[in-house]
Amino acid sequence: MADDRPAWARRLTNEREARGWSQAEAIRALKASARGAEETIHASDESLLRQWKRW
Numbered sequence: 001m002a003d004d005r006p007a008w009a010r011r012l013t014n015e016r017e018a019r020g021w022s023q024a025e026a027i028r029a030l031k032a033s034a035r036g037a038e039e040t041i042h043a044s045d046e047s048l049l050r051q052w053k054r055w
Helices: 007-018 023-034 045-054
Strands: none
Touching: 023 045
C-alpha cells in the first residue's frame, strides 16, 4: 500500500517513532518545548492530540 501522505507528515511520524514516543508523548514534548517562548500553547493535551491525529 502506497503512503500518500505529504513528506512532512511522513517525517513527523518517523521522528516521533525514532524517539519511541506515542502521539500523546509527542504533544507533551511539543508543549514543553514551547514553554518560555513568547507565545505558549494554551490548548489542552486532548485538543492537541486530536489535531495531531488529523495531521
